[in-house]
Amino acid sequence: MTVRVTKIAGHKAEITWTTADDPRGYLAVAVEGDQLESALAALGTAEGLAPDGESLAVVTRHTKELAQLLDRRAAVLVVQLRDEHQMSWPQIANRVLGDPDRHSTVRRMYDSGRRHLGH
Template identity: 75%
Template sequence: MTVQVTKTKGHAAEITWEPQDDPHGYLAVSVEGDQLASALAALASPKGLAEDGETLSVIIRHTTELARLLERRAAVLVVELRDEHGMSWPQISDRVLGDPDKHSSVRRMYDSGRRHLGV
């Protein structure tokens, strides 16, 4: 993985990646479209994030869009764990959800990932 997040100083960080690391442009779009900035702002500020409802609505929309994309990507990666790396359901649920007994949850993720892949 060549996407790098580097703490530069104090409370600053820099994100770098190579074009081949983002073949679908998801990362570029999330940065250019302010989804990533909005999601990080939402993480950092529990209250008083925006002065007006319209700005707050945009921040929420961006955060929700990014959360949906990450959920879809996680589901596709679960397919990779199962199909390409041969992990069992307990292994996947332990590593992904922190509980080896959550088989049904990772199976739902797996099924969702296969749908997103068109399989």
């Protein structure tokens, strides 16, 4: 993976990737559609995020859309951990959720990931 976030002086960063890093265009859409910007703004501040209710609703929608995409991607990655790397449910739960006893949660993520993959 060659997606890079480079910290620049002060409070600046630059994100770079290649088309090989983003074959489905998820990164491009998140950047070009302002989803990433909105989600980062939501992370950075609680008050004064948007000047009016409509702007705040847009930021909220973008943040939710990106969160849903990340949830789907995490579920697909759990499928990869299980199927390609033969990790046990407790291993995956420990590494992904920090608790080996939450294996039923990662099983649900696995099932969701398989659905997203069309299996």
